[in-house]
Amino acid sequence: MKTPVRVAVTGAAGQIGYAILFRIANGDLLGKDQPVILSLLDLPQAQKALNGVIMELNDCAFPLLAGVTPSDDPRVAFKDVDIAILVGSRPRGPGMERSDLLAANAEIFKVQGKALNDVAKRDVKVLVVGNPANTNAYIAMKSAPDLPKENFTAMLRLDHNRAVSMLSEKTGTPVKDIEKMAVWGNHSPSMYADYRNATAAGKPMPEAVNDEAWYKDTYLSAVGKRGAAIIEARGLSSAASAANAAIDHVRDWVLGTNGKWVSMGVPSDGSYGVPEDVMFGVPCTCENGKYTRVKGIEMDEFSKGRIQHTLNELLEEQAAVADLLK
Ligand code: NAI
Secondary structure, three states, X not given: OOOOEEEEEEOOOXXXXXXXXXXXXXXXXXXXXXXXXXXXXXXXXXXXXHHHHHHXXXXXXXXXXXXXXXXXXXXXXXXXXXXXXXXXXXOOOOOOOHHHHHHHHHHHHHHHHHHHHHHOOOOXXXXXXXXXXXXXXXXXXXXXXXXXXXXXXXXXXXXXXXXXXXXXHHHOOOHHHEEOOEEEEOOOXXXXXXXXXXXXXXXXXXXXXXXXHHHHHHHHHHHHOHHHHHHHHHOOOOXXXXXXXXXXXXXXXXHOOOOOOEEEEEXXXXXHHOOOOOEXXXXXXXXXXXXXXXXXXXXXXHHHHHHHHHHHXXXXXXXXXXXXXX
């Protein structure tokens, strides 16, 4: 029997928590031979609901679930964890400005980054899902100076999966035959779903789509506004698809992508004109538990403009929380 891997999930009593925990315990994250211990963090007022979720996890009698503990203290929840999926964040309340939301979340991710810094495994893999995901991940990274920066990532995978699925539908190509999609920038409607290098069953995607106006005028905004379309239809924000994307992101990071491109929010190394440390969506491949950016992608004028647009938004978010990081 392998040694269990410790996985922390924050916001565990919320909707995404309810959609992700059972799949992790079932082996969807790390494989069907890898036991896991779940360490669940939520606010004090959510502990009763969290205990209900734990009762249900126990009632599944998952063979791979080697333990599960609740906590309302990040320093307890993150102790010795190998993986931390940070979902819990402050939703926008009535009358709350965007800057208030950024500040409220900055405070949460500062505390959690510091706790990870102090008590998590030194090679902990951190995925931030809670919005604004890129900036929250940036704050957590900056609050954890003793951990390598590359341990911190933000979730662009839901945008990536949406982008692939819509191209699959447009071209009639099965999802599994679509490769080399790239989603750049912020997890927000400003992201840039770049199909220039993608292929549909080996054929260049722009040729397979054969409708540049659709790509530029319909597709890009449809991917960017998909989250809002789901809220409009369901009355609730995406949860199962967000949980699925988080599982895809971490599984690929740990187990590898076998050469396939996936989009991940990672601290910039300065490539593609993105200043160092900005938590920016880029195409990556993963191997041996490490991600590598795809380098050398050529940028045309349209792509440069889109990347600058999403970068400007991220730089504004960073500026809004700069004081809190001092
Ligand atoms: P939810 O409101 O159902 O659950 C959030 C949970 O987080 C609640 O149980 C709450 O008590 C908890 N929480 C709040 N502050 C916390 C803290 N400081 N520490 C620990 N737990 C805390 O929300 P849902 O639907 O599960 O979404 C969670 C987040 O994920 C939201 O910020 C949402 O915007 C974001 N999201 C991100 C996506 C992405 O692609 N990056 C996609 C979909 C959602």
